[in-house]
Amino acid sequence: MKKLLLSITLGIFLIIVGCKGQNKLANTTQTSSIDIKVDSILALMTLKEKAGQMLNIGLPAVLTGNYWDSRDSAVYNVEKFNELIIKSAVGSIHNTPGYPAEKEGWYQIIKKIQDSAMQKSHLGIPVLYGIDNIHGANYVNGSVLFPHQIAMAATWNTELTKICGEITSYESRAASLPWNFNPNADVAMNPLWGRIGESFGEDPYLISEMTLAYLKGSQEKGLQDSTSTAVCLKHFIGYGAGKNGKDRANALIPENSLRQYFLPPFEKAIKNGAKGVMISSNAVNGIPCHINSHYINDILKGELGFKGVVISDFSDVEFLVTAHLSAKDKREATKMAVNAGLDMIMNPFDADIVDIIVDLTEKGEIPMSRINDAVTRILRLKYELNLFEVPYNNPKGYTKFASQEHIDANYKSASEAITLLKNNNNILPLSSTKKVLVTGYSANSINVLNGALSRSFLGRETKFNDPSKLTILNAIKKQVGEANIEFVEGTNYLEDINSDKAVEMAKNTDYIIVCVGEIPASEKPSDINELDLPEVQQALIKKLSAAKKPIILVMVQGRPRIIREIEPLVDAIVMVYLPGEEGGRAVSDVVYGNINPSGKLPYTYPKYSGNVLSYYYKKADIRDINWGYDGFYPQFEFGFGLSYTTFDYSNLQINKDTLAGSEALEISIEVKNTGNRKGKEVVEVFLKDFLSTLSPDSKKLVRFSKIELNPGETKSVNFVLNSKDLANIGIQNKWIIEEGEFEIQVGGNPQNLLKKGIYYSK
Numbered sequence: 001m002k003k004l005l006l007s008i009t010l011g012i013f014l015i016i017v018g019c020k021g022q023n024k025l026a027n028t029t030q031t032s033s034i035d036i037k038v039d040s041i042l043a044l045m046t047l048k049e050k051a052g053q054m055l056n057i058g059l060p061a062v063l064t065g066n067y068w069d070s071r072d073s074a075v076y077n078v079e080k081f082n083e084l085i086i087k088s089a090v091g092s093i094h095n096t097p098g099y100p101a102e103k104e105g106w107y108q109i110i111k112k113i114q115d116s117a118m119q120k121s122h123l124g125i126p127v128l129y130g131i132d133n134i135h136g137a138n139y140v141n142g143s144v145l146f147p148h149q150i151a152m153a154a155t156w157n158t159e160l161t162k163i164c165g166e167i168t169s170y171e172s173r174a175a176s177l178p179w180n181f182n183p184n185a186d187v188a189m190n191p192l193w194g195r196i197g198e199s200f201g202e203d204p205y206l207i208s209e210m211t212l213a214y215l216k217g218s219q220e221k222g223l224q225d226s227t228s229t230a231v232c233l234k235h236f237i238g239y240g241a242g243k244n245g246k247d248r249a250n251a252l253i254p255e256n257s258l259r260q261y262f263l264p265p266f267e268k269a270i271k272n273g274a275k276g277v278m279i280s281s282n283a284v285n286g287i288p289c290h291i292n293s294h295y296i297n298d299i300l301k302g303e304l305g306f307k308g309v310v311i312s313d314f315s316d317v318e319f320l321v322t323a324h325l326s327a328k329d330k331r332e333a334t335k336m337a338v339n340a341g342l343d344m345i346m347n348p349f350d351a352d353i354v355d356i357i358v359d360l361t362e363k364g365e366i367p368m369s370r371i372n373d374a375v376t377r378i379l380r381l382k383y384e385l386n387l388f389e390v391p392y393n394n395p396k397g398y399t400k401f402a403s404q405e406h407i408d409a410n411y412k413s414a415s416e417a418i419t420l421l422k423n424n425n426n427i428l429p430l431s432s433t434k435k436v437l438v439t440g441y442s443a444n445s446i447n448v449l450n451g452a453l454s455r456s457f458l459g460r461e462t463k464f465n466d467p468s469k470l471t472i473l474n475a476i477k478k479q480v481g482e483a484n485i486e487f488v489e490g491t492n493y494l495e496d497i498n499s500d501k502a503v504e505m506a507k508n509t510d511y512i513i514v515c516v517g518e519i520p521a522s523e524k525p526s527d528i529n530e531l532d533l534p535e536v537q538q539a540l541i542k543k544l545s546a547a548k549k550p551i552i553l554v555m556v557q558g559r560p561r562i563i564r565e566i567e568p569l570v571d572a573i574v575m576v577y578l579p580g581e582e583g584g585r586a587v588s589d590v591v592y593g594n595i596n597p598s599g600k601l602p603y604t605y606p607k608y609s610g611n612v613l614s615y616y617y618k619k620a621d622i623r624d625i626n627w628g629y630d631g632f633y634p635q636f637e638f639g640f641g642l643s644y645t646t647f648d649y650s651n652l653q654i655n656k657d658t659l660a661g662s663e664a665l666e667i668s669i670e671v672k673n674t675g676n677r678k679g680k681e682v683v684e685v686f687l688k689d690f691l692s693t694l695s696p697d698s699k700k701l702v703r704f705s706k707i708e709l710n711p712g713e714t715k716s717v718n719f720v721l722n723s724k725d726l727a728n729i730g731i732q733n734k735w736i737i738e739e740g741e742f743e744i745q746v747g748g749n750p751q752n753l754l755k756k757g758i759y760y761s762k
C-alpha cells in the first residue's frame with residue numbers, strides 16, 4: 001500500500017530511530033518506542049506540516065456541493081481534496097458525508113483519504129478520523145442503536161455500559177472510524193439543558209463510574225487492537241451547567257464546585273488512559289473554555305497529567321469571535337486558544353487556520369514548543385492506534401457487526417434502564433387479555449425512541465429507520481396480538497391531532513397507555529423555554545382521565561419534563577429515557593411483565609420549575625416559608641425506581657464507628673427479595689457530612705451495586721470506603737477531611753435508607 005515516498009520517509013526516520021534509540025530500544029516500553037518514532041517524524045516536519053496536523057476539517061469540506069447538503073453518495077471535489085488532504089495534509093477529519101454510510105461505504109471513504117494522505121502527501125502521515133458515535137455507532141448505517149447515555153446511567157449497571165462501549169467501538173472500527181467523540185462526562189446540573197440525554201446525569205460519582213466503564217469497553221483491549229477506539233471525553237468543562245439552561249450558555253462555577261463536582265469524572269477517566277478531551281463551547285464565569293489556560297494548561301495537562309489530544313469543539317475558534325466576543329478576529333482567537341493548550345482545532349470548513357498558525361508561530365506569538373507539544377500528542381495517538389500500519393479496517397472482518405449478540409446487549413440495556421416511577425395498586429404488569437388503547441406522540445415512532453444523532457444529526461429522518469425495529473405500539477401488538485390493541489395518535493409533539501377521537505376510543509378499553517415524549521434534538525435545536533411537558537401532551541392525559549380508565553404514562557425523553565399536574569391522573573409511570581431501537585420491545589416487555597423493571601433515576605426529577613435542585617443541595621437551599629428546612633420537594637428523587645417485586649434491607653453493619661487517618665471502612669447490608677418475582681435491585685450507598693466549613697451537601701453517592709435476587713433470596717452486599725470518600729473540597733479549594741460526624745446511608749429507595757453514624761478523627 002505504501003508508495004515509494006512513504007517508504008523513503010519511514011526509512012529515514014527508522015534510521016534516525018535506530019541511531020537515537022539503539023540502547024534504549026532493546027528494553028524500552030511500547031510507549032517510549034512510540035515517543036522515539038514521534039520525535040523522529042517531528043524532526044522532519046515543516047512548520048506548515050505541523051500546523052496541518054493541528055487541523056480537523058469536516059468531511060463535507062472535500063466533497064462536492066455545499067457543506068450542509070444531504071447526499072446519497074460521497075463524490076469528492078478533486079480540487080479541494082487535493083488541497084486539503086494532500087497539500088495541506090490535514091491531521092484529522094470528522095463528520096459524516098451527509099448520509100449514514102454503511103460500514104463498506106465508510107471503508108471506501110476512509111481508504112481513499114488514507115491512501116492519498118499516506119502515499120501522496122510529503123510525509124505520508126495517516127489521518128485521524130473522529131466521529132460522534134455516542135449511542136452505538138450511530139453514524140454507521142445498520143449498526144445497533146443503543147440507548148443514549150442517560151438511559152445507560154439509569155441501568156446503574158457498569159458492566160452493561162462497558163459492553164455498550166465495547167460494541168460501539170467494534171462497530172465504529174468496522175467502519176474504519178478509530179476515534180470516538182464520546183463518552184460525555186458532563187455533569188448535568190440544569191434540567192433545562194437539552195443534552196442531558198447525552199450525559200450520564202447529575203451525580204459526579206455515577207458519571208465517573210459510567211464514564212470509566214465506557215472507556216474500558218472502548219480502550220481496554222489496547223488501542224492497537226482493531227476493535228478498540230480511542231475515546232474523546234467531552235466537554236471540558238461545565239457545559240452541563242449553563243446558567244440559563246441553554247446550549248453553550250455561560251456557567252458560573254466557583255473553583256470549589258469545579259473541583260468537587262465537575263472534575264472528578266474527567267480525572268478518573270484520564271487516570272485510566274482516556275486519549276482525547278474535547279473542550280466545551282461555553283464559557284465558565286465568562287471565560288470561554290477554549291481560551292482558559294488555567295483549565296487546559298494548568299488543570300487538564302498539569303494537575304491531571306493528560307497526555308492525549310485536546311481538540312476544540314465545532315468551529316469554536318471562530319465562536320470566540322462571533323459568539324463570545326472575546327477575540328477580535330480568527331487570528332487573535334487562534335493565538336489565544338493554542339496558547340491556552342488547544343492541540344487540534346475543529347475548523348470544519350477549510351484550512352485557513354493552518355496559515356494563521358504558521359504566521360503566529362513565525363512571529364513568535366505562539367512558541368514553537370507549544371506547536372511541538374500539540375503535534376507530538378496528535379502523532380502519538382496515531383501511533384498508539386496503529387494507523388501508520390493499519391490505516392483502515394476491512395469491514396468483512398467484522399462478522400459480529402449488528403449481530404444477534406450485539407442486539408441482545410442493546411435490548412438488555414434498554415430493558416435495564418426503564419425506570420418504574422409509579423405503580424398504584426400494582427396495576428402493572430398488565431394482563432395480555434385486556435383491551436388497551438395506545439396513544440400519544442411517542443407511541444408509534446422509532447425516531448423518538450432513538451433521539452438525536454441517529455443516522456442523522458437531529459435523528460428525525462424516517463427514511464434511515466430500520467423497518468425491522470418495533471415502535472412501542474408495534475411491539476405491544478406483536479406481544480399480545482392486534483385484536484385487543486387500539487391506536488390513535490392523539491397529539492404530535494406540540495399539536496393536537498385527534499385527542500377527541502382518543503377520548504372516544506378510551507371508553508371501550510380496559511386501560512390506556514399514553515406515550516409522551518420529546519422531539520429528537522441536540523445542541524441549539526434542543527433549547528426550550530419551559531421545562532413542563534408540552535401543554536398539548538398534558539392536555540391529552542387530562543382529557544383521557546375523564547374516561548375513568550386506568551392510565552399508564554410512558555415517558556420517552558432525555559430531560560425530566562415537569563408532569564406535576566398530570567401525575568395524579570395516572571396510575572403508573574414508566575420512564576423510558578431515549579432507549580434506542582430496541583426500546584419499543586423493552587417497553588412492551590415491561591408493561592406486560594416479561595421484564596421486571598430495575599432502572600433508577602440518574603437525576604432529580606423536579607416537580608416545579610421554581611424548585612430545581614440536584615439532590616446534593618445545601619441545607620440553606622431548602623429553607624422553607626415556615627423557616628423550617630422542608631423546601632426540597634422533587635417529583636421523584638435521584639436514585640428512585642420501583643420494581644414488580646419488593647426488597648427489604650436489614651442488618652446494616654459497619655466495621656468501626658470511629659475512623660482515623662486513612663483507615664478503610666467496611667460496610668455490609670442484607671437485602672432480601674420479599675416479593676414473588678425475581679428482580680434486580682440497585683443498592684445505593686450515600687455519605688452525609690454533618691459539619692464542614694464549606695457548607696456540606698445534603699449527601700453524596702459514594703458506592704452502588706446492582707444485584708439480582710430470586711423470590712425469598714437474601715444477599716449480603718459489601719462495600720469498602722476509604723478516607724478519600726469522606727473528603728470534600730474545603731475553602732482553600734483542596735480536598736480535605738474535617739474531623740467530625742458522618743453518616744452512612746444505604747438502601748434502594750432514597751426516601752427510606754438505613755443509616756449509621758461514624759466519627760472521623762485525624
Ligand code: BGC
Binds near residue numbers: 094095181281314523
Ligand atoms: C458538539 C460536540 C460534537 C462536535 C463534533 C459539536 O457541535 O457540541 O459534542 O462532538 O460537534 O460533531
